[in-house]
Amino acid sequence: xxxxxxxxxxxxxxxxxxxxxxxxxxxxxxxxxxxxxxxxxxxxxxxxxxxxxxxxxxxxxxxxxxxxxxxxxxxxxxxxxxxxxxxxxxxxxxxxxxxxxxxxxxxxxxxxxxxxxxxxxxxxxxxxxxxxxxxxxxxxxxxxxxxxxxxxxxxxxxxxxxxxxxxxxxxxxxxxxxxxxxxxxxxxxxxxxxxxxxxxxxxxxxxxxxxxxxxxxxxxxxxxxxxxxxxxxxxxxxxxxxxxxxxxxxxxxxxxxxxxxxxxxxxxxxxxxxxxxxxxxxxxxxxxxxxxxxxxxxxxxxxxxxxxxxxxxxxxxxxxxxxxxxxxxxxxxxxxxxxxxxxxxxxxxxxxxxxxxxxxxxxxxxxxxxxxxxxxxxxxxxxxxxxxxxxxxxxxxxxxxxxxxxxxxxxxxxxxxxxxxxxxxxxxxxxxxxxxx
RNA sequence: GGCCCCGUCGUCCAGGGGUCCAGGACGCCGGCCUUUCAAGCCGGUAACGCGGGUUCGAAUCCCGUCGGGGCUACCA
Numbered sequence: 001x002x003x004x005x006x007x008x009x010x011x012x013x014x015x016x017x018x019x020x021x022x023x024x025x026x027x028x029x030x031x032x033x034x035x036x037x038x039x040x041x042x043x044x045x046x047x048x049x050x051x052x053x054x055x056x057x058x059x060x061x062x063x064x065x066x067x068x069x070x071x072x073x074x075x076x077x078x079x080x081x082x083x084x085x086x087x088x089x090x091x092x093x094x095x096x097x098x099x100x101x102x103x104x105x106x107x108x109x110x111x112x113x114x115x116x117x118x119x120x121x122x123x124x125x126x127x128x129x130x131x132x133x134x135x136x137x138x139x140x141x142x143x144x145x146x147x148x149x150x151x152x153x154x155x156x157x158x159x160x161x162x163x164x165x166x167x168x169x170x171x172x173x174x175x176x177x178x179x180x181x182x183x184x185x186x187x188x189x190x191x192x193x194x195x196x197x198x199x200x201x202x203x204x205x206x207x208x209x210x211x212x213x214x215x216x217x218x219x220x221x222x223x224x225x226x227x228x229x230x231x232x233x234x235x236x237x238x239x240x241x242x243x244x245x246x247x248x249x250x251x252x253x254x255x256x257x258x259x260x261x262x263x264x265x266x267x268x269x270x271x272x273x274x275x276x277x278x279x280x281x282x283x284x285x286x287x288x289x290x291x292x293x294x295x296x297x298x299x300x301x302x303x304x305x306x307x308x309x310x311x312x313x314x315x316x317x318x319x320x321x322x323x324x325x326x327x328x329x330x331x332x333x334x335x336x337x338x339x340x341x342x343x344x345x346x347x348x349x350x351x352x353x354x355x356x357x358x359x360x361x362x363x364x365x366x367x368x369x370x371x372x373x374x375x376x377x378x379x380x381x382x383x384x385x386x387x388x389x390x391x392x393x394x395x396x397x398x399x400x401x402x403x404x405x406x407x408x409x410x411x412x413x414x415x416x417x418x419x420x421x422x423x424x425x426x427x428x429x430x431x432x433x434x435x436x437x
Numbered sequence: 438g439g440c441c442c443c444g445u446c447g448u449c450c451a452g453g454g455g456u457c458c459a460g461g462a463c464g465c466c467g468g469c470c471u472u473u474c475a476a477g478c479c480g481g482u483a484a485c486g487c488g489g490g491u492u493c494g495a496a497u498c499c500c501g502u503c504g505g506g507g508c509u510a511c512c513a
Contacts, residue, residue: 010513042513110511117510126439127509151511169442178440178509186511193513217441217508240443241506275449278462282450286461305450308506312448315463325476361475 003035004207006071007061008042008197011054014258017311018212018242018250019057020064021276025239026210027066028277028299038204039071040081044196049084060259064269064276065292070204078204083196090191093199093229094152094184102228103184105141105150106133128180129153152185154224162220167208167237167301174220182221194218198225201234210237210301213308237301240280240308250311257311266339266365268327271320279309289322321363332359332368339369 007023009015030037039061043049058073070076079085097103106129108116117127133141134155144150162174184195191199201209201222209222216238226233242250250257262272273292277283282305283290283298324332333355337348354372362368 012513045513106511108511113511121438124438153511172441174441180509183511188511190511192511197513212507213442214507215513218513238442243506245448278449280449285451288450288462307443309450310448312463315449318463321476358475363475 001207003030003033004038004205005030005035005210006038006040006201006204006206007068008040008200009057010042010045011050011057012045012048013053014260015057015060016250017257017259017262017276020060020259021242021279022211022239023061023066024064024273024276025281025299025301025304027068028296029208029210029301030069031296032299035207036069037067038076038081038206039068039073040200040204041072041083042193042197043082043084044087044191044193046084046190056260060263063263064259064273083191083200086196086200087189087191089203090185090195090199091189094191094195097154097184097228098152100228101155103152103154104134104136104138104181105145106153106181106183107136107141107144107148107150108132109149126178126180128178129182131181134181149187151183151187153181154184154221154228156181156221156224157227162223164219164223164233164236166216166219167210167235168240168304169216169238169306172216172219174217179220179224184225194221195225198222199229202226202229202231206234208237208301209234210239213238213241237304239304240306242279243308243310245310245313262316264366266336266367266369267316267320268323268335268365271316271323274323275316275319278315279311280305280307289319317363324362324365324368325360327359329356329359332356336365336368336372339365340373 005026007019007026009019009023027037029035039058041054043054054072061068068074070078071081094103098105113129116130120130121127133153156176156179158176161176162179164172166172182194183192185191198221200206219236219238223233244250244257256262259272270292274289277290277295278288281299281303283295327335333352336355337343337351340351343351351372358368358371362371
């Protein structure tokens, strides 16, 4: 059986590095096994989903080099691959469950539920749904459905326990008494994540579900849904979560966790790819720097670590520096150039000459751009804005220093990397300056 | 609280009964190189959470404990 895996982002925000890592591992797994990588959009939350986020997410995956064989943007045999287009399908499955006794209507109101839940907790009983509506006769439930609001709950099958083998964590066992009859269709008619996700996985023929460990304890729910559909559940693999530097779950509020941020800062996709691989996986031995092809060849989900990984920016910067230094000079200059904004041909020429000096000592393209930005001022015909110039430059250099440097550069006849460096050095020595000033 | 997952240097990863007084990488510290910085090179710092087992022998297996994390919604 051919491997079919998927990544299913929700377009409710920027592409988070946690999702990137999940996508990366699924992609590696698919490519390693010659399988199919699918990109589906989990946008059942129509309120918070936005097209611009979806665009950013797709763009982010492409930037990293993760291409998908089926899904949004590329099509495939399963429609649009957007859950928002499949509400009819989820309703159909729900109806089937209702008819087959796999699910039942629940007329409890959210307020009732809250009340009973807190009472149960106070009395030390499990806080899950108490099954109150489970025994309402089907005919009665149907009649009430005409006038009352209701949600639909899965009748969680009681066989003792749900057991499965997690590719990363091994044998898993969840006792039935810890499970409850969870909601699959809200009273609004919108399916819950559990339903939509599990149904799609079955419909799309997903063979392996590799996702974050935060979903590990929801797995019995997904298995129950697949079985109620008469399908064989996928093989699951729960990847360790990513933590922030403070040792806590990496969250958007910690600031710079969107892939977009790293792109803008000038991290190379190759470096990002390599670095993300190292978060929870290793090609074995002491290898740390490798290409995507090498990773594809060596990767397998069973080798993924069980421990959560802290996203170490320092190491990413080091790795990025490694990749930057390996770039051809022209390639490097070409990647920094766009970050400088509008440049005249003269400025571009100047920049290309200066670029090798910066390339060997920079960790991020953005940093490189900042270091040479003063070049834009050296061109006489550039009409620059005094105020923004101040703001920009005084962060890095003192004003006299910059003016002095410009004067020196203006006097350079032979506009080449070597003579630029020589001129600047001579000037600094004469002025008794260190580069820090 | 209940259920579940995880515990090797500060961080990422290797090692899965002897070859480990634990290896690589980032970071940090020091040195060399260099007119400065960076890069490069050399060296140093630093870990098997704890307690019991099992075994001739445990970082590796078992139990407990402690610690961290996740889930516990008509969020995903």
